[in-house]
Amino acid sequence: MSNLKERFLKGEKLEIELYDIHAHIGKFNRDYPVFAGDIEEILKEMERINIKKAIVMPLGVYGAEWFYQNEKLINDCKKYSEKLIGFCLINLNFPEKVIEKEIEGCLKNGIKGIKLIAAYQNCQDLEKKTEFVCECAHNYKVPILNHSWQSPEFLEKMVRKYKNVHYICGHFSFVWKDIVNNYENVWLCTCNYLEFGVVERMVEEIRNDRICWGSDFSDLHFGFTLGPILLASIRDEIKIKILGENTKNFIKNVIKQE
Amino acid sequence: MDFFDINAGIGIFSKPTLYTKPEQLMKIMESYSIKKSIVYHSLSREISPIEGNEILLKEVKDYKNLIPSFVIFPENSGDIENFEEYIERSIKNGVKFFRIVYNTFRIPLSHYFYSGTFEIINKFKIPVIIDPTIPFKWEVDSGDWQSIRLICEKYNELPIIFTEFRTRYHIRIVIDFLKNYKNFFYDIGSCWNYRVVEKLVEIRNGENLCIGTNLPFSDPGQSIGMVVASDISENTKRKIAFENIEKILNKNE
Numbered sequence: 001m002s003n004l005k006e007r008f009l010k011g012e013k014l015e016i017e018l019y020d021i022h023a024h025i026g027k028f029n030r031d032y033p034v035f036a037g038d039i040e041e042i043l044k045e046m047e048r049i050n051i052k053k054a055i056v057m058p059l060g061v062y063g064a065e066w067f068y069q070n071e072k073l074i075n076d077c078k079k080y081s082e083k084l085i086g087f088c089l090i091n092l093n094f095p096e097k098v099i100e101k102e103i104e105g106c107l108k109n110g111i112k113g114i115k116l117i118a119a120y121q122n123c124q125d126l127e128k129k130t131e132f133v134c135e136c137a138h139n140y141k142v143p144i145l146n147h148s149w150q151s152p153e154f155l156e157k158m159v160r161k162y163k164n165v166h167y168i169c170g171h172f173s174f175v176w177k178d179i180v181n182n183y184e185n186v187w188l189c190t191c192n193y194l195e196f197g198v199v200e201r202m203v204e205e206i207r208n209d210r211i212c213w214g215s216d217f218s219d220l221h222f223g224f225t226l227g228p229i230l231l232a233s234i235r236d237e238i239k240i241k242i243l244g245e246n247t248k249n250f251i252k253n254v255i256k257q258e
Numbered sequence: 259m260d261f262f263d264i265n266a267g268i269g270i271f272s273k274p275t276l277y278t279k280p281e282q283l284m285k286i287m288e289s290y291s292i293k294k295s296i297v298y299h300s301l302s303r304e305i306s307p308i309e310g311n312e313i314l315l316k317e318v319k320d321y322k323n324l325i326p327s328f329v330i331f332p333e334n335s336g337d338i339e340n341f342e343e344y345i346e347r348s349i350k351n352g353v354k355f356f357r358i359v360y361n362t363f364r365i366p367l368s369h370y371f372y373s374g375t376f377e378i379i380n381k382f383k384i385p386v387i388i389d390p391t392i393p394f395k396w397e398v399d400s401g402d403w404q405s406i407r408l409i410c411e412k413y414n415e416l417p418i419i420f421t422e423f424r425t426r427y428h429i430r431i432v433i434d435f436l437k438n439y440k441n442f443f444y445d446i447g448s449c450w451n452y453r454v455v456e457k458l459v460e461i462r463n464g465e466n467l468c469i470g471t472n473l474p475f476s477d478p479g480q481s482i483g484m485v486v487a488s489d490i491s492e493n494t495k496r497k498i499a500f501e502n503i504e505k506i507l508n509k510n511e
């Protein structure tokens with residue numbers, strides 16, 4: 001049995017540094033009460049789990065009051081800049097001018113990337129609007145984490161056209177496999193409901209330096225996303241890459257430093 | 259930490275799975291430190307409880323750590339002649355839990371209640387696992403809470419264990435049930451929400467929580483991880499992981 005697996009099952013401290021590519025702050029969600037959602041409580045929980053840094057986005061992803069949610073994000077990320085890297089929430093239902101202004105304003109205030117989740121916002125004209133955001137991200141040279149890139153064909157079109165952008169697939173699926181394997185600037189978050197045996201297949205079929213653990217806190221329980229990686233039948237050094245090193249590299253090489 | 263899984267299947271399902279045989283399940287259990295599992299048969303879950311249940315008994319008879327659970331139809335469904343006799347015979351044959359998967363057979367859970375099904379099960383005090391999930395459809399928030407409320411209220415000494423693929427919105431209902439019904443038990447593997455385990459253990463010290471893996475479909479690391487990584491005492495973790503369900507089982511021995 002792998003050392004990490006054994007130690008995790010025994011409830012022992014893992015002593016590995018975690019870097020989280022997909023997380024949320026903001027304290028409220030439509031679907032459920034957010035338990036212990038205050039930013040200070042979240043930071044305490046990050047400390048307990050040993051998360052060194054997390055890429056965070058607003059939690060109220062449905063899009064109401066997205067400017068207000070981005071403002072809250074900016075304030076929290078400024079206050080806790082050593083732990084949090086903010087990606088602003090974009091509501092694709094709004095006109096392009098408004099979207100561009102919001103992106104510009106957020107980036108001026110320390111936000112480092114863009115989060116898209118149009119599927120939750122019942123957005124029409126999805127590809128056109130998404131492409132507009134990709135163009136903005138290309139101009140500003142910032143990454144985008146998208147809940148879903150619609151289709152591999154669409155993602156590949158964006159990757160080839162807007163080369164300054166690093167693209168994060170926000171939720172794991174094998175549909176992104178070829179694009180992640182074929183392009184340097186595409187990253188894959190592990191977060192999703194995982195079928196039995198998927199993690200082993202994932203590391204076999206997808207380049208291991210682009211698979212990044214995403215906890216999706218404060219939406220999902222830490223154990224729900226950590227358990228499948230730590231208990232998988234894969235080598236410990238791959239687990240360490242997925243849980244920390246890959247996102248650490250992403251932050252070092254892609255995120256603009258102050 | 260040792261685990262007692264309340265939700266594992268064996269047999270061939272309508273889509274291929276990574277294992278089918280009890281000996282294969284035992285190996286997986288060993289790898290995840292799962293000491294015991296309450297199991298059902300694929301045929302019972304997807305097509306025919308009557309035949310599937312019989313196959314289950316034969317398949318698990320040599321595995322004392324695989325606890326058989328029978329999927330049941332309601333009384334007077336036309337599937338069996340004498341429901342009460344069937345229940346009694348099942349118990350004599352070693353069945354420790356019954357399982358109701360009402361959505362698979364498109365029978366409202368309320369019909370199980372009004373047809374007197376629970377009246378008979380309650381006589382024998384055999385715990386019932388209610389699972390609204392249809393395999394491979396993987397719907398979210400499928401619980402029929404009005405019927406579960408009726409069942410918990412009327413048969414308040416009968417353990418009712420609820421499991422589903424995923425509880426998201428309905429966690430607001432689950433909290434209320436855990437507070438109000440001491441015979442209501444909840445599989446925490448059903449809800450993936452942030453710090454949900456930590457919240458639910460505030461109710462009755464976590465005495466009514468248990469864990470299900472949803473094998474062979476789901477990665478067991480998801481539900482096991484939720485117990486292991488929770489910010490709760492080791493003692494409470496052990497209760498959720500193993501002891502609470504063991505206590506229910508021992509009551510019926």
